Amino acid sequence: MDMRDDVLEVLVSAEEIQKRTAELGEEIGRDYGDRNPLLICVLRGAVVFLSDLMRSIPVHVMVDFMGVSSYGGTNMDSSGVIKITRDVDTNIAHHDVIIVEDIVDTGLTMKALVDLLNTRGPSSIAICTFLSKPQRRKVDVDIRYCGFEVPNKFVIGYGLDYDENYRNLPFVGVLKPEVYEKRKEEKG
Ligand code: PRP
Numbered sequence: 001m002d003m004r005d006d007v008l009e010v011l012v013s014a015e016e017i018q019k020r021t022a023e024l025g026e027e028i029g030r031d032y033g034d035r036n037p038l039l040i041c042v043l044r045g046a047v048v049f050l051s052d053l054m055r056s057i058p059v060h061v062m063v064d065f066m067g068v069s070s071y072g073g074t075n076m077d078s079s080g081v082i083k084i085t086r087d088v089d090t091n092i093a094h095h096d097v098i099i100v101e102d103i104v105d106t107g108l109t110m111k112a113l114v115d116l117l118n119t120r121g122p123s124s125i126a127i128c129t130f131l132s133k134p135q136r137r138k139v140d141v142d143i144r145y146c147g148f149e150v151p152n153k154f155v156i157g158y159g160l161d162y163d164e165n166y167r168n169l170p171f172v173g174v175l176k177p178e179v180y181e182k183r184k185e186e187k188g
Contacts, residue, residue, distance in 0.1 A: 003166055007156070007173035012148050014170045017158060020147050021049070024128065025056020027145065028098065036060045037096040039128075040088055042113070043067040045102035045167065048159035049130040049147070053100060062095075064088040070109055080108035080139075082116070093121040098145075102159045103131040107141040114141075131155065131172070148172075154180065 028037070039061050041050040054061060067086030070078035097117060104110050110127060117125055128145035135152045150172070156162050157169030162180060166173075 003169065004173075006166070006176050006179045007169070008176045009174050010171050011150055011153070011155060011174060012158075012172040017147070017171065018052070021052040022056045024145050024147065025053055026058065028053075028128070029058040032059060032061075032096065034059065035096050036062065037098050038062045038064060038090060038092060039098050039100050040092075040117075041065050041100045042102070042109075043086065045159040045161065046100050046130065048167065049102055050100045053128070061098075062090065064090045066113075068109060068113060078106060078108045080106075080112060082109055082112040084116075091120075092117060095122050097122045097125045099125065099127050101127065101129040103133065103155070104129045104141055104143060105133050105136045106138040108139060110141045111139045130158065131160070 039050065039054060041047060041063065043065055050063070054063060065086065066088050067084065068082050069085055071081040071083050099110070099113065101110060104127070114125055114127070126144040127141065129143055130147040132143060132146050132149050133152055134149055154162070154175045155172055156166035156175045157172045159167050160172070161167045162175055163183060166175070
């Protein structure tokens with residue numbers, strides 16, 4: 001079975017992604033120079049973006065990972081209360097932090113994460129997200145670097161999943177509705 005058969009349309013092609021990540025990497029390099037920022041990648045969706053982004057940044061960076069899940073949210077919606085499933089190993093005090101995310105949707109996860117990291121005394125925190133869905137926003141989030149704004153559609157690929165599948169698609173696509181309708185029926 002080819003998972004590309006489940007894609008209704010391609011929203012962002014692999015070529016567009018490559019071009020944009022290269023631009024973002026250059027921009028981060030210019031903005032940070034020799035400040036050696038710490039990239040904090042939010043697991044799991046952002047690993048694909050991180051991998052391309054960090055190789056486009058021409059200055060020294062450090063990398064760490066954070067696992068975050070939302071308490072009591074549904075499959076589609078986060079709740080705004082986050083649970084840290086894996087914390088960073090780095091003491092972020094006095095570091096310039098760049099949070100690397102795959103998508104800012106309602107913004108609730110990002111707001112909670114920024115609030116938490118701010119209690120640890122970093123020099124600065126900036127948000128770098130691959131995708132943003134502005135139409136879905138419930139809280140204001142100050143995004144410094146954004147790959148692409150996307151409409152309110154069910155997006156998958158390049159790290160983004162549906163039920164843990166499709167993360168390895170090299171582009172961003174829209175999932176065919178019949179796929180999740182069918183899965184919902186199977187799960188009852
Ligand atoms: C996704 C995404 C963000 C969050 C955004 O995570 O990676 O962390 O949802 O939603 P919000 O703006 O509405 O809060 P998900 O829980 O799907 O985890 P994953 O990255 O492991 O797929």
